[in-house]
Structures are given as structure tokens and as C-alpha cells.
Amino acid sequence: MNWLNSPGAMETATKAREELISAIFVRPDSPAAWQFAGTKPYTHGISPGCVLCGQGKWSCLFINNICNAACFYCPSGQNDRGLPMTSTVTFEKDLDYVRYVNRFGIEGVGFSGGEPLMTVDRVLDYLRAIGEHACRPIYTWMYTNGILATEDKLKALRDSGLNEIRFDLSADNYNLSGLEKAVGIIPVVTVEIPAVPEDLEITKPLTAVLSSMGVNYLNLHQIRCTQFNRPKLVRRGYTFIHGPGVSVFETELAALELIRYTLDRDIPLPVNYCSFTFRNQFQKAAARRRNANLIKKDWEEITPTGFIRAMSITGPNERLGLVLERFRSQEDEGWAVSTKQDRILFHSRLWQLIDFTGLELKVKYNTTALRPAATLRYPFTKVRLNQDKAVVIERDDRHQGIRLKGDEIPAFARQFLTPSGSGADPVGLSPEQDLAFSRFETFDQGLAPLY
Incomplete structure (x- = not known):
């Protein structure tokens, strides 16, 4: 593994990051800002789901653990249909999960996987149960690679109460067909991808396309290293940085470069960078806070x-x-x-x-x-x-x-x-x-x- 551990390399990396941050923020009338202790830079706004995530008022329900893509950056194996799970607790019955949402004061639910559309009936059941039995309004969103997205499924998700859908376009070679179907059906359409450094020549011009399509938000996240994806990340020659977890430094530079690109070209697409330090601090704090409130x-x-x-x-x-x-x-x-x-x-x-x-x-x-x-x-x-x-x-x-x-x-x-x-x-x-x-x-x- 190529660690960022020499004084010269750290100095060069720090300078590159600071130059990008300066280019984003030190400009007249910059629409860029920071949220959550300066761990999340963004432009023009962030989605309601991201706000709830940072505030610690959401639950991520892993609706399954199977996937029909093979992303090199995936942090875990996706080969077991399993039961819906959040915070190590499984929920075989949708009403049990809604009671958990009610009891723990949750205001937002994100459906993840695996690939949720591989068990779309499950997603629909849990969405309907939330809509019918939650004791407060719940903002809902779903992550997908879009491969199985059809107009019928998207309309069923909308009619069952889905507020937002997030497409990982990089999982399917930036194929826009599923995304195009979702715009105009699901109220909020977001693209959420890892900031892959090798793909910048694709993702830079893609930002203007997404904006013209009516996509509401672009979320960029930092690739983290796990035992599952480590060999693939090493083969790509990435530089790793220490911290509470191990993450890929080049993906941070790629995310900041994409933000700067949209500002340089006056592309009004809201973009936010979901850094690993944000996720590690705020998502863990959220779980502790929910538990602490009850005891x-x-x-x-x-x-x-x-x-x-x-x-x-x-x-x-x-x-x-x-x-x-x-x-x-x-x-x-x-x-x-x-x-x-x-x-x-x-x-x-x-x-x-x-x-x-x-x-x-x-x-x-x-x-x-x-x-x-x-x-x-x-x-x-x-x-x-x-x-x-x-x-x-x-x-x-x-x-x-x-x-x-x-x-x-x-x-x-x-x-x-x-x-x-x-x-x-x-x-x-x-x-x-x-x-x-x-x-x-x-x-x-x-x-x-x-x-």
C-alpha cells in the first residue's frame, strides 16, 4: 500500500488540497459553503436527506445484501439476500422497523443495499408501512445503480412515498438511461458517486448534462479502504491516508476538482463532497445520540x-x-x-x-x-x-x-x-x-x- 507518510509527499498533498479549496471559496460571490464542522464543502445547497444525515436524524436500512454490479470500490461483499438491517439489528417485519423509527425519533430513512431494486417489493412494503404507521413525517430516499430501473418501478416507488432517489452512475459506466426515467417521476433525483480520479474526464462534462436534465443534486463521496476492496484499490496505485479509518486521498482531490469545475463554468448543479471524516464523526455521533436519548x-x-x-x-x-x-x-x-x-x-x-x-x-x-x-x-x-x-x-x-x-x-x-x-x-x-x-x-x- 502506498501511504502518504513522507514529509515531502504530505507537503505536496496539503498544498494541492489548499489550492483547490482556495479556488472554490476565494472568489467573488462564491456559492460554496461548509457544513458540519467544516467536514462537508458544498455549493448551492444539499439535499434534505443529507441534512438529516448530518443532523443524526436518519436511519439507513440495508434492505438486502445482494448486488448486480461489481464496483471496484465497494467496501463489502454483496452476496447474501439477508434480512433488512440497520445498526446490526435485523427487521423481518416492516411494522417492527416502523416502531423502531418511531421509538428512536428518526425523521429520515435511506434504503440501501446491495441493490434495493433487486428486492423492490421489499422496498415498497417498508415504504408503505412507514407512510401508514410512522408517528411523524418521514423523508425517504433510496440508493441504486439504476441497472434495473424501469418506469413502472419508479412510479410504484413514488406512489408508495419515496421522496428522493440516488443513482450511482459509476456502477454502470455512467449510463444515464435509469436516471432519465426517474427525472419527472421521483420528486428529488440525485446522483451520488465516488469521486473516481481516473473518471474526471467523464464526470467533468457530465455535470453540465446532469444540470440540464433536471437532476437536483450531485453527491461525491470519498473512497474508503476495507479488507474487501483493498487489493483493487492497491492495483490502481492510490495513495492511502491514516485516520479513524483508511481512505483514498486522490478521491478527495477529485471531488474538490469537480466542485471547482462547476463553479468555473457557472454550472448551477448543487454539489457536495461527503468526506470520510464527515461520515466517521457525524454518523457515529448520530447513533450514540439516538441511543442516549432513551437511557x-x-x-x-x-x-x-x-x-x-x-x-x-x-x-x-x-x-x-x-x-x-x-x-x-x-x-x-x-x-x-x-x-x-x-x-x-x-x-x-x-x-x-x-x-x-x-x-x-x-x-x-x-x-x-x-x-x-x-x-x-x-x-x-x-x-x-x-x-x-x-x-x-x-x-x-x-x-x-x-x-x-x-x-x-x-x-x-x-x-x-x-x-x-x-x-x-x-x-x-x-x-x-x-x-x-x-x-x-x-x-x-x-x-x-x-x-
């Missing part, structure tokens, strides 16, 4: 990144007693006392009632995971969807507790609890403390570092 205690909170934050104070009995008197005078259940009566747990909305003089603050973080059944390695809560179907949410201590005293306490509040808090506090927290908190409280800004 957190009244005195606990959910951080922007989806972790459960638990704060508590310890100190002399008389100091804790004064805090308890103030808490008890409020009609607020956002606090509790430990079994040994030596610790008070509290929600940050009660912060102003506390005089922290002589007290120690402890901030602890938990993470969550949704499972079809308990692994028995962690504490868990069973969430029943109906009489026959239940899932479990496991809870794991991710940090046993960061302890703060004196000036460190208000510094933590200024930086992580108040809306205006941003950047390192000049007085109070050490760099080590700031790093420890940031891991659970904030998203990494910008595109992935090249190292």
Missing part, C-alpha cells in the same frame, strides 16, 4: 458528539448541604445524591445554583451501542418495540472521570457548557485537560489531517 438519567446530558456526560461534585458535608438546600428549593429533578451521600450528581441547568468554593467537580463520559441482544459485557437497557421484538442499548464507560478544582471549573463551563464557548480557555484548563474534554465534547474541525 440517560435526568441529571445526565448528551454532548454534541453523542456521548453521555455525567457531572458530580464532592467536598465537605457542609458545602454539599448548602448545594442540596438550593436544589431542593427548585422544582427541578435534574439532580441526585449518591448512595453514600458523599456525591451530588446534577444537570448543567442547575450550574448557577452551585458555589463551587471548596468543591471538586468530576465529569464522566459514557458511550452507547445498539444491539439485537445483550453481549453481557456492559450494562444494558432493553427497549421493547412490541410484544415480540426488542433491542438493547449497551452503556460503556468511555472515561472514568476528569476531576477539576478551583479555576478549572469555570474554565470548563466557559468552554464546553455555554453556547459562546469555543477554543481553548486562556485561564483554567491545561492543554491535557482541554484535549481530554474535546474528545467527547466537540467535533474535529475541517477535512482530515494528512499524516
Whole structure:
């Protein structure tokens, strides 16, 4: 594997990326902007489904695990029809899935695979069930390579409630026949492809064609490397970058080049780049947040990144007693006392009632995971969807507790609890403390570092 690991190569790669970003954003009246902590650059807008994805309000339902294409970049084998699945939980019955959507506060559902059109009746059943039984409006979309797209299937999908369809044109040599059928039938038509560097001579002029056809959005995503696709990516001579996962650097440059191309030629097609750092951070945070909402205690909170934050104070009995008197005078259940009566747990909305003089603050973080059944390695809560179907949410201590005293306490509040808090506090927290908190409280800004 060709890793981007030498100082010279990293410097060259960084310069190439910065030049493209500058060409996109540093221009008069640029329609380009950033979303989601600077991990997603886009022009003219992004689709409702992408917004829900970034906000963590969607569920990706893998309707099957079979495919009729053989894309070199596919991250997994597609050879098992299987059962519809999301977050490791299978749903044999469509109504069970709708109850999951209702219970977890989901507002958008994306149907993926495999290739969903290979089991189109399944998609239609789940779409109808969502339309009939969801307790809130659900925005729905479906991914497809378009090979099996027919006018009858597209109309059936529309009539069953599909709001958006996304075509991976690169899976079928950029064949536009399925896409042409969908425009005018499905309300929102999107092209979603990996930014393949070797295909730029095809995809650049294609952007104008898509715009003239009435395609609503072009989504470009970064190719990630897995054990399944690694040999094919290596044979193409790609450069790999480290991070939470392994991704292909050249696809990032290709995505930015395509965005610049559309701006240089005033092509009004909305384009967004779905980087791996966006997916890794925001989609994982979304899953944690959905789970945490169902199991957190009244005195606990959910951080922007989806972790459960638990704060508590310890100190002399008389100091804790004064805090308890103030808490008890409020009609607020956002606090509790430990079994040994030596610790008070509290929600940050009660912060102003506390005089922290002589007290120690402890901030602890938990993470969550949704499972079809308990692994028995962690504490868990069973969430029943109906009489026959239940899932479990496991809870794991991710940090046993960061302890703060004196000036460190208000510094933590200024930086992580108040809306205006941003950047390192000049007085109070050490760099080590700031790093420890940031891991659970904030998203990494910008595109992935090249190292």
C-alpha cells in the first residue's frame, strides 16, 4: 500500500488540497459553503436527506445484501439476500422497523443495499408501512445503480412515498438511461458517486448534462479502504491516508476538482463532497445520540458528539448541604445524591445554583451501542418495540472521570457548557485537560489531517 507518510509527499498533498479549496471559496460571490464542522464543502445547497444525515436524524436500512454490479470500490461483499438491517439489528417485519423509527425519533430513512431494486417489493412494503404507521413525517430516499430501473418501478416507488432517489452512475459506466426515467417521476433525483480520479474526464462534462436534465443534486463521496476492496484499490496505485479509518486521498482531490469545475463554468448543479471524516464523526455521533436519548438519567446530558456526560461534585458535608438546600428549593429533578451521600450528581441547568468554593467537580463520559441482544459485557437497557421484538442499548464507560478544582471549573463551563464557548480557555484548563474534554465534547474541525 502506498501511504502518504513522507514529509515531502504530505507537503505536496496539503498544498494541492489548499489550492483547490482556495479556488472554490476565494472568489467573488462564491456559492460554496461548509457544513458540519467544516467536514462537508458544498455549493448551492444539499439535499434534505443529507441534512438529516448530518443532523443524526436518519436511519439507513440495508434492505438486502445482494448486488448486480461489481464496483471496484465497494467496501463489502454483496452476496447474501439477508434480512433488512440497520445498526446490526435485523427487521423481518416492516411494522417492527416502523416502531423502531418511531421509538428512536428518526425523521429520515435511506434504503440501501446491495441493490434495493433487486428486492423492490421489499422496498415498497417498508415504504408503505412507514407512510401508514410512522408517528411523524418521514423523508425517504433510496440508493441504486439504476441497472434495473424501469418506469413502472419508479412510479410504484413514488406512489408508495419515496421522496428522493440516488443513482450511482459509476456502477454502470455512467449510463444515464435509469436516471432519465426517474427525472419527472421521483420528486428529488440525485446522483451520488465516488469521486473516481481516473473518471474526471467523464464526470467533468457530465455535470453540465446532469444540470440540464433536471437532476437536483450531485453527491461525491470519498473512497474508503476495507479488507474487501483493498487489493483493487492497491492495483490502481492510490495513495492511502491514516485516520479513524483508511481512505483514498486522490478521491478527495477529485471531488474538490469537480466542485471547482462547476463553479468555473457557472454550472448551477448543487454539489457536495461527503468526506470520510464527515461520515466517521457525524454518523457515529448520530447513533450514540439516538441511543442516549432513551437511557440517560435526568441529571445526565448528551454532548454534541453523542456521548453521555455525567457531572458530580464532592467536598465537605457542609458545602454539599448548602448545594442540596438550593436544589431542593427548585422544582427541578435534574439532580441526585449518591448512595453514600458523599456525591451530588446534577444537570448543567442547575450550574448557577452551585458555589463551587471548596468543591471538586468530576465529569464522566459514557458511550452507547445498539444491539439485537445483550453481549453481557456492559450494562444494558432493553427497549421493547412490541410484544415480540426488542433491542438493547449497551452503556460503556468511555472515561472514568476528569476531576477539576478551583479555576478549572469555570474554565470548563466557559468552554464546553455555554453556547459562546469555543477554543481553548486562556485561564483554567491545561492543554491535557482541554484535549481530554474535546474528545467527547466537540467535533474535529475541517477535512482530515494528512499524516
